[in-house]
Amino acid sequence: MQHSSVSRDLGFTLAESLIVLAIVGILVAIAIPSAIAALHRAKLAQATDMVVASLQEAQREAIRSNRTCTLTLDKAAGKILGQQGCLLSGDRTLPDEIKLDYTGTGDIDYGMRGNTTDNKSILLQVKNTANYRCLTVSAPLGIIRPGSYDLTTHDCEKLQS
Numbered sequence: 001m002q003h004s005s006v007s008r009d010l011g012f013t014l015a016e017s018l019i020v021l022a023i024v025g026i027l028v029a030i031a032i033p034s035a036i037a038a039l040h041r042a043k044l045a046q047a048t049d050m051v052v053a054s055l056q057e058a059q060r061e062a063i064r065s066n067r068t069c070t071l072t073l074d075k076a077a078g079k080i081l082g083q084q085g086c087l088l089s090g091d092r093t094l095p096d097e098i099k100l101d102y103t104g105t106g107d108i109d110y111g112m113r114g115n116t117t118d119n120k121s122i123l124l125q126v127k128n129t130a131n132y133r134c135l136t137v138s139a140p141l142g143i144i145r146p147g148s149y150d151l152t153t154h155d156c157e158k159l160q161s
Contacts, residue, residue, distance in 0.1 A: 040097075040126045047098040047124050048133045048146075054080045054092050055108065055137065055144050061086050062110035073106040073122065086110075099125045103156075108137060116142040121156035123149060 012020075054071060061082075062069035069086035073079075078094040080087070094100060101123040108120055120137040134147035134156030147156040 037131075040129055040131045043095050043097055044124060044126055044131055044133050047094045048135065050092050050094065051080065051122060051124065051135060052144055054082070054087060055135075057088065058082060058086045058108070059110045059114045059142055061088060062112055063114045066112045068112065069110045071108045071110075073100060073102050073108070075100050075102070075106065094124075097127055099127050101125070110142055114142050115140045121147065123156055 058069045058071045070083040071086060072081040072083060074081060078096070078098060078100050080092040080094075082088075082091060103121045104118065108116065110116060116137055116139045119139050122135040122137070124133045124135075125131065132149040134149045136145050136147045136156055137143070138145065149156055
């Protein structure tokens with residue numbers, strides 16, 4: 001009768017398991033900041049899209065109904081309010097993590113031709129981070145453009161296209 005000299009390794013040793021666990025931990029620690037930054041960028045993009053859609057809807061409604069439409073940006077509540085039915089789909093609330101700021105008053109008036117009377121810069125920021133997005137509404141045509149935020153002058157500037 002022959003005895004087989006086959007060793008019976010039925011699993012991993014404790015040392016091997018700890019090494020794999022350490023490597024996985026290091027990879028997770030590296031990936032978490034990137035995942036958080038991607039989440040912030042996504043929320044900022046969502047808020048920017050919401051503001052742009054509101055501005056465009058109010059502008060279209062002013063042209064369609066041949067009247068002045070006013071949007072009110074509420075910093076404290078993080079809301080976009082349409083006066084006298086200017087936002088047919090209803091008022092909008094920005095995500096809680098987004099801070100809203102703007103130049104001048106919080107009102108944006110669109111005339112019956114979709115024009116505006118003054119330039120407006122709108123700043124969106126993920127609270128407690130350095131993630132910013134700017135929008136500028138240019139008078140007299142009411143053109144909405146993305147802008148870049150200058151940290152040194154704290155100003156929104158139109159991006160050149």
